[in-house]
Amino acid sequence: MFKLIVFIIFSAWAVISSLGVVLFSNPVYVILWLLSALISIAGIFFVAGAELVGALQLIIYAVAIAVFYIFVLTAVPWEKALKKDSHYRVEGVIAFPFIILLYIEMFIVFTLGVMASPKKQLKLFIERIGNAEVVGSILFSKYFIAFEIVSLVLLMGMIGAVLIGRKESQTYDGDTS
Amino acid sequence: MMEIAINLLIILIKILVILAIALGIGAYLTLVERKVAAHIQRRPGPMVVGWHGLLQPIADGVKLITKEDLFPRYGNRFLYNLALIMALVPAVLVFAVVPFGPTIEIGGREIKPILTDVNVGILLVFGLGSLAVYAIALAGWASNSKYALIGSMRKAGIIISYEVAITFAVMGPLMLAGTLSTFEIVQAQIDQKLWYFWVQPVAFVVYMFSLLAETGRIPFDIQEAEAELVTGFTVEYGGIKFGLFPLVEWYVEVLTLSAIAVVLFFGGWSPINIPFLGFVDPLFFLGPFAPFVWFVLKVALLLLFVLWLHWTLPRYRIDQITAIAWKVMLPLALLNLVITAVIAPLIWR
């Protein structure tokens, strides 16, 4: 019961924060709302019993990734961006019914899926030896190749980001349209 | 029902004690720092308020609180105040996973002197500790000042760089202990009769470098840089708001990271260690209080070491700091990780 109340609080917080991400116009407020959403989602993970994912959510998402955004926000001069309106108004109105449609579809699929799903097979085993250990052991045995591929993708992403974001002073001068 | 009430009471008392420790000792560390600085420079330091300046932090607090609250005209007032809260809360929250001593019995009830024994405690420490970067970035942005912005950007860069190094550095002790919970790590060190400092000196060096960089201590205090940036991101803060930023950044964070260093490398509350043989306890006469005294003693020594460094070394340049992080500290930490993986079975036995 107590768990459920905490979960509801975190969920409401997350939904409100994500609404803030979508609706606010100033980029700095948007990044703050995103941070708030990430932290509340980490809270949801903790409530659900996935401490490892929650802690990694805090470390990687809330610290590393969101700080990238802050860096970019301060690196780009935003006076120009703030003058324009920040949303496509017409497209938003058109898209709204489709979002509702998406929700209805999700609702149907989820109800069907939940009715068909089995219950708690490995719960006891996991509770005996601890969550983080189980995640680690399965991650490094069954999904080892996937893990390595993800690390490779990370490396490629790093190199790509460096290559793309590098300042090439000569190449594109005079090429701007 | 009675059981729940007693448990809640215990948790409340723990929270109060931890808050008192974090903020009270944090405030008194200002006096310690001033005294250490003064004596290294052959001055007596604060002497007037109280015996040898013992009431100086209270006097400072009263002075700062009664000061006028200034605000830069074109700043953003909401973010300006939010930055302060975001600096204070994560720094104090980290204390929730610091174990102060072994399990004790009071009135037939076993009490762990730790607020929450999460099984990912160490990850939580670094996750929460690094949230300070938002406080600093926001403070710099909301102040609408060039110096504040430069200082906050420098700090964000340094924290990102050293977060990587510190995470890889603590992986060594974690691998030896085989757990992520702070309480269990200390227990593992006592069981294995080994402070991890004896087998992980490289990790300890990397950890200390990262501690200094993340808390903005000399030699890595380029984001404050009194001479060039007029104290960086706190330029536009006045009164008690200015007082709280250094309190959090220089004292509370150093305190938490020192406590975590003691937990990871110096066996928490255990007495002096002879590797693989056992523990020597010169403070045995204190009985059940000895572990707590040992813990406080180790943290205090580490903290004094940090202060001592502060008044010895000059300041690095920003490019040197990030170059050290990526070119020296990260490879060292990775190398240490490989070696640890080789020797770990020897220690597990």
Add this chain to the structure above:
Amino acid sequence: MTAIPLEAFLTVSGLIFGIGMFGLIVRRNLITILMSLELCLNAVNIAFVGADAHLGLVEGQIFALFIIALAAVEAAVGLGIIIAIFRYRKVESSDEVRDMRG
């Protein structure tokens, strides 16, 4: 101590995913579009973890970890591209990037 039902997780996940999708459509600024994308990825993570809590498995958490890692890559590359676009074209709105249109 009752467990949280799977429906609750899925509801939150679906709500946040829809909001993120909406933001992806209506946002004009490139960086805020990326942020909305992060919201979508997080919603998927919630669904994975919730399914784990329901089924008692850990595969969902492993995939959540993979998603977090890939989100890091996505943020790095995406922000690099945005900085490059801004540097060479001096625009930061998604309807001004139309060099391919001819």
Add this chain to the structure above:
Amino acid sequence: MVKRVFQRPLNIIERILFIDFIKGLTVTLKQAFRRTITTHYPYEKLTPPKRFRGFLGHKVIDGREPQPAFNEWVERMKIEVRPGSSRCVVCLLCKRACPVPQLFEIEPEKLPNGKRVIGVFNMNLMLCTFCGLCVDACPVDCLFNSDIHETASYSRKDAILDLKALEEIGRDWQRRREKEEDKIWSDDEQRQRLWYENDVSIR
């Protein structure tokens, strides 16, 4: 001729074990346990050297005037000599020497017997840079720089010294330091003598 100083690069052992870093730490640790060398200012005060340029003052006539300059100037300016009061002969040379002449407000007072005496001598020290040009210009060794350096006060009016205050400073100076030998910088013993003798209060 440029002297080139080469620093030996650190060898690998010194780099790994932080040798020079530890050397620096030992230096600061040694200093930390030594005796402190400071003065606790409001409770202990140092005596400034005699040539210190503090607040200005007027020396009074006590028979030690520079002769024959003093007698010549008294004769020329028709000054009545009153022992115990200011030596000023109203020559206005200090005002002419001053970079900020508005600082001085000097007026003589005519006596019924045809002689003159200094009547008003106000110095607005808000404008003063303590450069000492007026002191050099004074022909009768009247205006001088005293060693009073605690010049803070609660009102701007307190920064304007009138004749009475100047004479008081002069008397105090003559009592305490006139006979002291003139050194460029006082020796350590003299510097460490505490400054408790000064009883002049600038209002």
